[in-house]
Amino acid sequence: MKIGFLTPEYPHERTGNSGGIGTSIKNLAHAITALGHEVVVLVYEQKEDAVFFDNKVEVHQIKNIKIKGLSWFLTRKKIEKIINSLYLNNKIEIVEANDWTGITSFIKPKKCPIIIKLHGSDTYFCHLDKRPVKWINKFHEKRALKKADGHVSVSAYTAKMTNEVFNQNHNFTIIPNGVDMFLFQNEENKSIDVTTILYFGTLIRKKGLLELPLAFNIIHQKNPNTELVLVGKDNFDIISGNSSTWKMMQELFTPSALKKVNYIGPVAYSEVKKYIEKATVCVFPTFAEALPVSWLEAMAMEKAIVASNIGWGNEIVEDGISGFLAHPTNHQEYADKILQLLNDDTLRVTIEKNAKNRILSHFEINFVANQNLDFYKKIIGN
Template sequence: MHIAFLTPEFPDSNLSRSGGLGTSIKNLARGLVAQGVTVTVFVVGQQEDSNFKSEDIHIISVATKNHMAFKWYLERKRYQKIIQKHIDKEGIDLIEAPDWTGISAFMKFTVPLIIRLHGSDGYFCHLDSRKQKRKHQFLEKRALKGADAIVSVSKFTADLTKQIFGLNKTIATIPNGINTDDFKPLDIAINQGQLLYFGTLIRKKGVLELAEIFNRVVERVPHCTLLLIGKDANDVFENTSTVSLFMALLSEEAKQRMIHLDEVPYAEIKAHIASSQVVVLPSFAEAFPMTWLETLAMEKALVSSNIGWAKELMVDGVTGFTVDPKDHELYAENIIGLLNDSDKCVEFGKAGREHVINHFSTSIIVKKNMALYNTIIKK
């Protein structure tokens, strides 16, 4: 079997910066390779063309090309031609693409095209209560309707996407997976009282709610600290830096107890997770977040949001706490309870890792994907 991925991002030092989407694709690609599957990844919209192998994954970087007009259409057709040449030459059996901005719209191949719902622009606009740009809506709907099959990383994302785009297709659900040998507990001293948030600093991730929550935690646990790791993003409602909005919400004492690291090499994230006492991820908009899986796999107590997908990943009161981020007082109370109870942190951590191993480890998720691929290819 030869599976190819079409994606705008993929974690590699030779490519542009990648986020959770690229990480989830890489985890799946590595798992497939370990099962003897040949994997090619087409990473489009890059700064330069290149062709190389990394961990036995064939990576083809495709640089952006300028067009006088209709770039959104002409680039997609150019990508199609490049990919089809590799299909013909290398015997690729199936192409997988994400739903984000309808990257596969107007593309037709001689092999099946499957779209995986990681969260489209329309999906996130809906969760943010924002109006989606008409062009993005058109491209995403076109891509979804043109796909030979659709799979989603969560049932919540599948159901909401069907509602938003008026789809009547059957959508399978296969969650993101994680290599629990890569993400495991580390023998690192814990900074007692340290909270960790990692990910893009943006409103939809609950960052502004976290400021209000942290103010309440600081009042009752004076020794606590908050480590924020992630790039700043321009706020879609205020049209200004999210970090500046976050700082404006903090009390003077909370400002003294907070550290922001703009960018940390991906390899170093594990050490920051391991050295923190509690991880706080109060997001309003996710599909099936890799940051949550990474936290649980490393045996860390997690206080997350309680929205939609959360019930498919977390077990409230067992792997951590799931709380409405807008309920600042309750969210703070749950954090404070963990900061004052190291045994409970350990208990949640162990239960979280066991939960991930049993339900979301790469070995389990890869087999489900291979079964799906085989069914689609045979059809």
């Protein structure tokens, strides 16, 4: 098969930094090519028009057209022309786009089917954050969903909530994100710091980073030698307007607890694994996700995680078996579950092994890639 992916982000030195959407697309693209299929990734919002190869994946950089008032429409028509050309030249048979800001709302190729995969639209995340969404984003996202030839979601929760916020009734096929077990595996006999809690990801309110200090204060009282390590890019706070979430966090730690916090800052994607290896417990107290790749990566490396019990959470973690779940605002419960894992080696080792087995049975990248391929064949056949 010949599959195209349309995305605003893709992790590569030529295309710039990427979040979870780009990472999940790259994982899937490389798995599909390894299975003998062809993949073209179309990355818009780039500084130039160019084509290069990332191993076997053909990556097209697309520069947006800049004309006041018409940029959104002309850029979509430029992408439509590229898709038509690739389809007519037998380079792609189908295109998968994500739901973020509805890029395909006015893209209608002559023959190439377009499917939408939910990674979480702006409308979806604004709903979870309880803040207003830009009407133009909601308009494009709703139109893109309505026009799509097929619908996929990385979690059942995201599918349900998306239908609700757009007042639609699409039949979503649920195919989760996957993780490459070869890239994310713990080295045998790798020693860990038994008093390290790790968070990796963007420092932002919706990820629960303004709740984490309050839980850590409780942990610090009972386990004063425990260190909290934060790895990721600092971000502004959309609600308060503060330029730094990290600065806001510092004010929430007690003075003694703050001394045990180590903010590393952003690191290369390839470096994240080193911090996961050293951690005892990984924490993800987030309020807004679709199906986070970071959770999968930590679990693949046999790490016990304490994560959010909202929506998608139990689609990844079996609470008390392959990890722990708690609400981010319940600071006492969240802290207690972390302390259980820090203080009980036998429990932690059991959770770690179950976490890895959970990934192997449900989220291993080749297993997920074949689910995607079956779905693409079905849409093309129709």
